[in-house]
Amino acid sequence: xxxxxxxxxxxxxxxxxxxxxxxxxxxxxxxxxxxxxxxxxxxxxxxxxxxxxxxxxxxxxxxxxxxxxxxxxxxxxxxxxxxxxxxxxxxxxxxxxxxxxxxxxxxxxxxxxxxxxxxxxxxxxxxxxxxxxxxxxxxxxxxxxxxxxxxxxxxxxxxxxxxxxxxxxxxxxxxxxxxxxxxxxxxxxxxxxxxxxxxxxxxxxxxxxxxxxxxxxxxxxxxxxxxxxxxxxxxxxxxxxxxxxxxxxxxxxxxxxxxxxxxxxxxxxxxxxxxxxxxxxxxxxxxxxxxxxxxxxxxxxxxxxxxxxxxxxxxxxxxxxxxxxxxxxxxxxxxxxxxxxxxxxxxxxxxxxxxxxxxxxxxxxxxxxxxxxxxx
Numbered sequence: 001x002x003x004x005x006x007x008x009x010x011x012x013x014x015x016x017x018x019x020x021x022x023x024x025x026x027x028x029x030x031x032x033x034x035x036x037x038x039x040x041x042x043x044x045x046x047x048x049x050x051x052x053x054x055x056x057x058x059x060x061x062x063x064x065x066x067x068x069x070x071x072x073x074x075x076x077x078x079x080x081x082x083x084x085x086x087x088x089x090x091x092x093x094x095x096x097x098x099x100x101x102x103x104x105x106x107x108x109x110x111x112x113x114x115x116x117x118x119x120x121x122x123x124x125x126x127x128x129x130x131x132x133x134x135x136x137x138x139x140x141x142x143x144x145x146x147x148x149x150x151x152x153x154x155x156x157x158x159x160x161x162x163x164x165x166x167x168x169x170x171x172x173x174x175x176x177x178x179x180x181x182x183x184x185x186x187x188x189x190x191x192x193x194x195x196x197x198x199x200x201x202x203x204x205x206x207x208x209x210x211x212x213x214x215x216x217x218x219x220x221x222x223x224x225x226x227x228x229x230x231x232x233x234x235x236x237x238x239x240x241x242x243x244x245x246x247x248x249x250x251x252x253x254x255x256x257x258x259x260x261x262x263x264x265x266x267x268x269x270x271x272x273x274x275x276x277x278x279x280x281x282x283x284x285x286x287x288x289x290x291x292x293x294x295x296x297x298x299x300x301x302x303x304x305x306x307x308x309x310x311x312x313x314x315x316x317x318x319x320x321x322x323x324x325x326x327x328x329x330x331x332x333x334x335x336x337x338x339x340x341x342x343x344x345x346x347x348x349x350x351x352x353x354x355x356x357x358x359x360x361x362x363x364x365x366x367x368x369x370x371x372x373x374x375x376x
Contacts, residue, residue: 047366048102051089055082055112059261061248070263074271079115083123086132100135102369106352107301110142111272114279121286136289138368140353141301144309145275151177152305154192159304160204162196179274200227201299203350225356230259277312284315284340291342291368295349295356296333303345315339324363324374332360335374344374 054060056078058070090097105113120132143149154175158168171192175185200208209228226232236242237257243249249257273279283290292310294303319337324344326332333345346353346360354361367374 047362048369049096049099053082053085055085056264057081058263061243061253061257063251063253071268072270073264074269075111075115075273076271078112079119082112082116083119086120090132098130098133101133102136102138103134104138104140104365104368106140106142108143110139110144110276110301113137113139114276114283115273117288118279118282118286121283121288134288136291136368136371137283138291138293138365140293141295141298141303141351142276142292142306142309143301144280144305145277145312147177147179148275148308148312149301149305150189151175152302152308153299154189156299156302156304157192157196160299162199162204162299163192164195167192167195199299200350202352203295203356204297204299225350229355234258277309280309280341281313284313287340289342289368289371290340291344293333293344293346293353293364295346295351295353297348297356298351300351306343310338310341310343313338313341315341319373322376324376326360326363328359330360332357332363332374337373342368342373 054062056062056073057064058073064070103113103117114137117134117137120134124130124132124134154163154168154171157163158165167188170188171185174188175181181189198208200206203225206225206227209231211228234257237248255263280290292306294301294306296303315338317336318339321334321336323331324333324335331347333347333349335342335344344364346357346364349357349360353364364374
């Protein structure tokens with residue numbers, strides 16, 4: 001359901017966006033076969049063939065025939081399962097074999113996508129053949145490093161006038177952001193979270209959803225995104241006629257569809273990398289096109305987090321930071337090209353970029369597929 005939970009009007013024009021953790025989902029896109037020219041861009045439906053995978057098994061409408069699998073899931077098994085799925089999918093649809101293949105995801109997808117990409121590259125090398133023709137990887141509002149994301153979130157609160165200078169200073173003085181969090185550090189972070197108040201951290205500016213049953217009560221948003229959209233999507237996808245039309249939930253799962261699965265928790269998630277930066281570095285070294293992008297009004301995995309991660313990577317700058325423009329002539333965001341890595345921001349976008357800025361997202365996505373920087 002990644003197409004409904006994260007892509008907004010980039011793929012379709014109705015109001016059924018949602019703001020949930022679609023980081024559980026990942027997206028794959030196929031371009032043309034080698035030698036067929038660039039990726040088409042005349043219409044939205046012609047940019048790429050897209051495949052959305054609900055993963056790991058247990059999220060959305062996906063499931064395992066062994067319930068014990070839910071207690072033995074983690075980053076590594078998710079990458080392995082996704083790779084098995086892709087190989088079997090290509091066997092069923094062999095017309096896509098040999099096509100250029102791109103992986104995208106967001107949020108915790110910054111764990112799934114790089115690990116899956118490195119699995120693809122490793123198996124191509126082991127098999128001494130290109131099983132999957134991986135050309136590019138893009139991750140939005142990435143959760144790349146535990147400590148960096150925590151520090152960056154507090155800094156984001158401060159730089160966006162969400163907490164006081166005193167609270168920000170208290171966190172800085174009591175937290176080392178080195179994997180160890182003392183009681184006093186946790187207390188100051190909790191104080192910062194309380195001070196910012198009740199807002200939607202995935203997009204800090206729209207109003208909160210107070211009454212999903214009455215859309216007339218919702219106030220206008222600076223990005224025209226309905227704050228109750230996730231509730232509408234949840235209701236829509238749990239209607240039996242919708243599930244029949246989608247050929248989904250044919251086994252009649254016990255739990256309803258949700259944009260954030262409650263099957264998994266920190267207790268039964270067996271492995272999670274503290275930092276994904278080594279995996280990102282490995283991808284960069286492989287020569288695969290690697291992009292990171294950030295909606296600049298997301299406080300869950302804020303742009304500051306990605307910037308701090310880039311500082312740690314210490315990549316050489318090939319092309320200095322500049323503004324890029326979308327089809328409407330507006331500044332879409334800012335982009336900088338590092339050696340082996342592109343980083344772009346998307347102006348006015350929240351945690352799931354296409355939901356909030358579909359036109360700008362399409363411009364960025366097309367640039368990624370074509371291997372070019374977003375237009376000046």
